[in-house]
Amino acid sequence: MVFVDSIDFAQNKKAHRDMVHSSALRGYVDVMQQLGTDPMPLFDKHEISLADLQDENSWIKHTSLIQLLEESSQRANCPDLGLRISAHQDIRILGVLGVIMQSATTFREMIKFSTDLLFLHGPALQLHMNEQVADLLDQNHEVIEISFDIQPTQSVNIFSKRQSLDLGLAVCHRVLKYLSGEQYQLLKVALPHHPIASLNTYKRFFNADVVVGQSRAALYLHKSMLNIQFNSADRGLREIVDSYLEQSFRSQQGSIVERVQHAIRINLSSPKANKIDVAKLLAMHPRSLQRKLSESGTSFDEIKDQLRQQLFLQYLVDSKATMTQITSALGFSEQSTLSRACKKWFGMSPRELKIKVESSQPIKLVSEKAISFPNES
Numbered sequence: 001m002v003f004v005d006s007i008d009f010a011q012n013k014k015a016h017r018d019m020v021h022s023s024a025l026r027g028y029v030d031v032m033q034q035l036g037t038d039p040m041p042l043f044d045k046h047e048i049s050l051a052d053l054q055d056e057n058s059w060i061k062h063t064s065l066i067q068l069l070e071e072s073s074q075r076a077n078c079p080d081l082g083l084r085i086s087a088h089q090d091i092r093i094l095g096v097l098g099v100i101m102q103s104a105t106t107f108r109e110m111i112k113f114s115t116d117l118l119f120l121h122g123p124a125l126q127l128h129m130n131e132q133v134a135d136l137l138d139q140n141h142e143v144i145e146i147s148f149d150i151q152p153t154q155s156v157n158i159f160s161k162r163q164s165l166d167l168g169l170a171v172c173h174r175v176l177k178y179l180s181g182e183q184y185q186l187l188k189v190a191l192p193h194h195p196i197a198s199l200n201t202y203k204r205f206f207n208a209d210v211v212v213g214q215s216r217a218a219l220y221l222h223k224s225m226l227n228i229q230f231n232s233a234d235r236g237l238r239e240i241v242d243s244y245l246e247q248s249f250r251s252q253q254g255s256i257v258e259r260v261q262h263a264i265r266i267n268l269s270s271p272k273a274n275k276i277d278v279a280k281l282l283a284m285h286p287r288s289l290q291r292k293l294s295e296s297g298t299s300f301d302e303i304k305d306q307l308r309q310q311l312f313l314q315y316l317v318d319s320k321a322t323m324t325q326i327t328s329a330l331g332f333s334e335q336s337t338l339s340r341a342c343k344k345w346f347g348m349s350p351r352e353l354k355i356k357v358e359s360s361q362p363i364k365l366v367s368e369k370a371i372s373f374p375n376e377s
Contacts, residue, residue, distance in 0.1 A: 027088020082166030
């Protein structure tokens with residue numbers, strides 16, 4: 001993707017909402033062939049053409065990619081498929097974003113480019129940095145969290161994102177390590193799912209401790225990395241990038257919907273996932289926040305409700321969490337409240353829903369209308 005193409009894309013971002021660059025599947029065919037599995041029938045089933053993969057400027061449905069990787073993992077009996085594919089990928093799959101990242105003069109600036117512009121690779125992809133990490137590592141380290149997520153809008157029947165999350169987090173790790181060189185300090189890795197591959201497989205890949213069943217996928221790095229200087233940055237390239245960003249993205253700090261979604265996500269299990277506290281976090285008045293969301297065609301309650309639906313399905317399939325733990329993770333006060341929400345969302349109890357998704361039966365929302373819950377501001 002050249003700069004002019006990405007400018008056009010930015011202006012039509014909404015139309016690409018559930019698409020991703022086909023370069024995200026670089027290495028997939030090679031890995032499947034090494035595993036002795038023919039990928040062609042899977043391409044046909046998930047409406048992905050080989051021509052799209054050969055032209056890495058093509059766009060494919062993100063939901064198709066997610067489902068392709070999950071079924072491929074099962075067909076090839078390869079629980080670490082996402083990690084294996086990532087070994088074939090590097091910063092070049094990011095196209096213009098990769099060029100922009102390499103123009104950064106500091107690690108902090110490179111992360112800023114990544115979090116603001118990852119949508120150029122796929123709008124459903126989300127990367128965030130959190131500098132306020134509370135004692136996760138039980139060590140005397142100053143820590144930053146780089147969290148990664150995938151949130152396509154059409155995701156009701158996406159039961160599992162294990163392989164896609166593994167792939168995305170692994171590529172993030174490989175790119176950061178490449179750009180940072182010997183100064184890279186990965187302390188820990190968090191997975192929101194319970195992987196079907198052994199934990200040692202992940203520990204060997206990341207060369208770090210790995211914890212599972214967490215609230216989000218994330219890399220934890222030493223905070224001193226933010227001060228890394230990239231002295232090899234090309235000044236000529238930097239001037240081109242600065243001009244490009246000034247024309248296209250300086251005014252874009254992520255849509256208000258994306259910012260609210262992230263603020264809710266990181267606070268969902270706490271009492272702070274409400275309109276008033278989220279507005280404070282975003283330095284806005286609650287009325288201003290609601291007005292801006294209304295102008296974007298949504299509301300705070302709708303964003304929170306959709307996030308809960310998506311995470312609930314993900315927890316049911318990809319984690320070994322109990323209903324009590326899921327209730328807490330989704331910010332519900334009681335398990336009975338979650339059960340009622342499940343009934344309103346999907347027309348069935350959590351137990352009935354789990355049986356249905358485990359048998360890969362399609363499900364649908366009973367209503368698109370957001371559910372209001374007591375004691376939520």
